[in-house]
Amino acid sequence: MLTLHRATLLLSAPADPTAPPVADGAVVVQGDRIAGLGPYPELAAAFPAARTREWDGLLTPGLRNPYGHWLLECAYHPDPREEIGTEPLHGPALARLGLDEARWGGSARRGLQRMLGHGVTAVAGPFERPAVRTAVTRSGLLALPGDGARGPLDPLGPPAGLSLAEAAHGSLTTGGRADFTVLELDAEGRRTGGCLATVLAGRLLHRRR
Incomplete structure (x- = not known):
């Protein structure tokens, strides 16, 4: 089954300054893989059979x-x-x-x-x-791999102090594993850090109620 995840903003590679966020962006998931990503209108036209999930937030690689x-x-x-x-x-x-x-x-x-x-x-x-x-x-x-350091459950929250570029695991690419999160945005479009949803290997395993 194809699922199209539409978000207010899509940031596929937080650590890459040459990859700016896409307003009204989307990721298409097939199985555990990403079948497409980019502007929502283009993906909706390319994958008309996909069911759509809409998120009012920033879709970015999992942390x-x-x-x-x-x-x-x-x-x-x-x-x-x-x-x-x-x-x-x-x-x-x-x-x-x-x-x-x-x-x-x-x-x-x-x-x-x-x-x-x-x-x-x-x-x-x-x-x-x-x-x-x-x-x-x-x-x-x-x-x-890791060094056993002590820290919090939320890598973006205090006292971790990690930026999104530091905390994001890799980037979203067509054909890559569908691991991503949707982070809350305030009324002015700024990331607040709260998590709205988490998709792991294509499965929606967390959704804020």
Whole structure:
């Protein structure tokens, strides 16, 4: 099935100053690949059978979270049923939990789901715990090399301080894997950082409600 994702702005290569944003841009997805990208009117004419999703935001490559090792192997993401809060636990609070591999795996799955909610489609390791490695593999997020640095779930938000050019993972290209996010824009067309949607390998895995 073909899906045409239409957005207020399309920025296919944030790190490339020669690739300016396209107003009323779109990306066409077929399976897990990008079948076309560019101005919406052109793609709508070229792919008349595609179903359309419309986003009032900036469509850009999925983000890279460089803090995956710390977030998934040094912090615990609570299950709401545990009633121990919603924020990741680390340090002495983590040591008191006495986690086994099964709980580390559940924590990693919840952490990865939260990353998708911030537009993340690639996460940096290293991933040394077997349960965490399995969770990352099954999630479909790309696993990247990393240095184990500590940081937040949202690579664009404080205290990370990464620019979009730094946080975006690669660029969107025809034939490339369909990993992208849609970021919120304010009334004047400026990026606010909030994530409206995340598409991973062509699948819409997060949508703000």
